[in-house]
Structure formats: structure tokens, C-alpha cells
Amino acid sequence: xxxxxxxxxxxxxxxxxxxxxxxxxxxxxxxxxxxxxxxxxxxxxxxxxxxxxxxxxxxxxxxxxxxxxxxxxxxxxxxxxxxxxxxxxxxxxxxxxxxxxxxxxxxxxxxxxxxxxxxxxxxxxxxxxxxxxxxxxxx
Numbered sequence: 001x002x003x004x005x006x007x008x009x010x011x012x013x014x015x016x017x018x019x020x021x022x023x024x025x026x027x028x029x030x031x032x033x034x035x036x037x038x039x040x041x042x043x044x045x046x047x048x049x050x051x052x053x054x055x056x057x058x059x060x061x062x063x064x065x066x067x068x069x070x071x072x073x074x075x076x077x078x079x080x081x082x083x084x085x086x087x088x089x090x091x092x093x094x095x096x097x098x099x100x101x102x103x104x105x106x107x108x109x110x111x112x113x114x115x116x117x118x119x120x121x122x123x124x125x126x127x128x129x130x131x132x133x134x135x136x137x138x139x
Contacts, residue, residue: 035100035107043111047118055121056114063113071112076103078119081130094126 038044047053079101085091086098101115122128 035105035111043105043107045111045114045118047114047121049121051125052118052121055124056117059124060117060120063109066109066113066116068109068112071109071116072103072107075101075112075115075119078116078130082119091128094122094128 035043035045079099082095083098086095099115107115119130123130
């Protein structure tokens with residue numbers, strides 16, 4: 001499965017590098033980030049940035065320090081804020097797609113944690129401060 005994801009990401013990277021966009025706002029042409037079910041039938045989030053995996057392993061607070069309810073409430077707020085930034089074309093070099101997040105779906109703790117850490121990662125890597133992330137969420 002990991003090899004398949006790697007090959008898919010390599011293919012997409014090759015296609016993205018070789019394709020020229022003619023739209024006036026190329027970031028608006030991208031598909032929203034959506035939850036995908038893995039082989040076990042659980043939702044999973046795949047981030048194609050190698051530093052994200054480093055961030056999860058070395059910097060992010062462990063998953064078990066959060067409850068699923070806490071993460072779900074924060075993700076609901078942060079995904080809305082993210083999508084508002086995307087729609088307004090704020091931070092176009094950072095926010096390249098919207099997030100298709102439905103708070104009525106039970107994504108599970110693992111997905112909620114990884115999505116929440118995407119927002120923390122963007123703050124850590126790019127300095128983008130979103131109002132839904134507190135200093136306590138960062139190490």
C-alpha cells in the first residue's frame with residue numbers, strides 16, 4: 001500500500017510539474033482535500049510532504065493526549081477557517097485547496113488527529129496563525 005501511494009504521488013508530482021495552468025487563478029482549479037478510506041475501511045489522511053511525517057513523529061503532541069470530541073470540534077472550526085481563507089484567496093502559496101470536512105461523519109480518532117496536525121504543521125512550517133490553534137496545541 002505504501003509503495004502504491006509513493007508511486008501515485010510520484011506520478012502526480014511528474015504530471016503537475018509538466019502541466020502548465022492557463023487559468024487566472026490556478027489554485028482554484030484543485031480538488032478539495034477529502035477523506036479516503038484505507039484497506040481496513042477506516043478514514044485516513046495522506047499528506048504528500050515529507051516534513052509532515054517528521055513533524056508528526058518528532059514535534060506534534062501524541063495522539064493519545066487528545067480526545068476525539070476535542071479534535072472534531074477543533075477541526076470543524078479550523079476547516080471552516082481554512083476554507084474561508086481559500087475562498088478569499090488569502091495565503092495562496094500555502095492554502096492550495098479547500099478541505100471537504102463534514103462534522104456529521106465519524107472519521108475516527110486517527111483521521112481527526114492527522115487533520116488537526118495539518119493545521120498545526122502549517123503554523124509550524126509557514127507561520128500561518130489560524131485563530132483556532134492555541135499555543136497549548138503546539139509544543
